Amino acid sequence: MTEVRAERESEATDREPNGLATEPEAPVLSTAERDLELRAARAAARGHKPTRVVAARVSFRRRIVELWRSRELFVFLVRKEIKVKYKNSVLGFLWSMLNPAMTLAVFYVLFTFFLPNGIPNFVIYMFAAMLVWNLFQTSVLSATSTIVVNAGIVKKVAFPREILSLASVGSAFVFFLFQSIVIIIFMLAFWHRPDWTAIWLLVPALAAILVFAAALAVFLSAVNVYLRDTQHLVEVLLMAWFWAAPGIYAFSGRVHNGLSKHSIFRIPHTHLIWLYFANPVTPVVMTFQRVFYNVVNTHSTVAPHAPLQVMAGYGNGWYLSSDLIVLGVSLLLLFGALTVFGRLEGNFAEEL
């Protein structure tokens, strides 16, 4: 009781001369109230603070803003992914190059001695496609499971979770850069010259495949939280998808002729070609081959002097416009994927 009295007295002395006393709602807390006002003033003095809304539906714009604010986190997550993968191996990053180098060597032996298809320097044609495909496949596969794998963070820390899916694409891109070193080494070894005048085509092509991969990554990572076998389904589909783009076969000789002469299931051939190019990976793969392999017409190495068309004879304009179409469609898909992600995100913490 003595304590109460003491605080009441202090309140009496606290009254300001103009009679503006604090609300007498809880008179015993006047010193505490004064303390609070001081603290509120200090809080206000710290200046502008961004507001954040946590609700079932958060506007798309707000989510993009928050994604942008977390860009440093994106870098750290990509770095983490790469470090964790190679932390304990002596050769470190070399491993990520050794694997594709070995693949290249094996395919070189295979297509030169056992399965000669007559296309000169075929490994380079093939590897140009593999580069793109590995980037795409690694992004999508690792992103699909990323939310589930990172359940520990998702359940305990608040951050835009799409970052995790995007970081999968980011780290796949870093591996893509390592693998590019391998193809450069092989091109030097074979003294195979890329088309320097068309090298700028790589920019729209990469942009297109990255945005497309990001769209799938964001969508699948969210779905996989609810349907855990999405992961396996994606694996199987990706394997089939690989063959839908001209990676291990020449486009012009087989595909183009085949598609324009036959019709499958009564689908006319013009539609077949259209379907073939509806695969967003195809134009990107073909752009890479266009730049790195750069051989349209040549002579077969198997039957001397027999003319051979390896790639489609399209001009740069065709490649550019195809890639831009893929980019445009992918941007729409990414928008859709982010929307779906936003809807599904609300229950992540409880589903995991």
Added chain:
Amino acid sequence: MAADIAVDVVDVSKRFRLYNQKYYSLKERVLHAGRNPYKDLWALRDVSYEIPEGYTVGIVGRNGSGKSTLLKCISGILQPTGGKVVVRGQVAALLELGAGFQPELSGRENIYLNASLLGLSTKEVDRRFDDIVAFAELEQFIDNQVKYYSSGMYVRLGFAVAVNVDPDVLVIDEVLAVGDEDFSRKCLARIKEFQQDGRTIVFVTHSADLVRQICDRAMVLGDGKLIGEGTAAEAIHLYHDYLLKSGVPTEVEISEAEMEADKPVHRPIVITGMDLEHPGTGSRPYMFPGEPLTVHVDFEASEPVNGVVFTMEIRDREGGVIFASDTAMLDKPIDASAGSGRIDFSFEKVPLLDGSYTVGVGISSSGGIVYDRWEQNVSFDVMNPGRSRGVVAFDMRADIRAS
């Protein structure tokens, strides 16, 4: 000056679906489509609360009352099913210390990763790096992989990063209990520093002491609803009141059940009523520390009984005995005649601090045979308007003089 609202909780509801069996694969979902029974559980129901900037607000409630869910909604980990939370400023949530640490990475790398997860920029981390390491007391181990850290080191690093994130709003979920006493004290000191900087703190705890020590206001949650709020003292009182009403099983209840079993068949004297009286009776539901209290006990004897002993106990909410005595100790043998009577136990002063206390009385023979016992339903609450904490209201005076 009305302070700005730092955290505005608007009609927040959160529903969890509890399935008997949760299906995760596409195959199972298709197989069980449309006939997977579930129960809706509303962890939060239309909770609204405004936390002004600079306030420290405690959230108290029983396990499962929705405290942690609310905290997760405020920090943005869960999205509410309905309603929204608007937060002004950077939020750092200390729900689990060291969440998101990568065991393969070094302490240094984890500081950067974790800080950026919590929303701190690299430049800021560079600036605070030494502070963080010093606070965690990990100077020698900072370049070791985190997987070789002891759990104490892990937690220290987690806390050090979180409090250095420089949040405007700090959300804490009972993490202060971790670590050794020294570190707990350090954390508490850090939190007080935060308060003085005018940062907003939302704090979940079971400990009434901590609420009183740190919080300006507190809200009481029960079954997902906001039961009440007020100053720390009011809220603690509300909480105790709520606990008592909702009949949390305590030791007292168990002991009564036991008593029930060995009640003598022959009961010549029984308790018929009991009530309490203090200066505030009728005007307020609680008493203040140091007020007098009288316990009236009505009894009825079916035959004259000699050598009756009345026992009296005051227990805290957990069932621990705070005070117990009986009329035999008072050296006052009582011979009850047939008919009804009343005995008053008077306490000149009840020097107790916050809490709900139950009063139990019993009648037994001088030989120890229990005739009757009332133990559960009568209680009184004490609300302490001052800042002192603990159980007993000692009279204290502080004299300061220059020496």
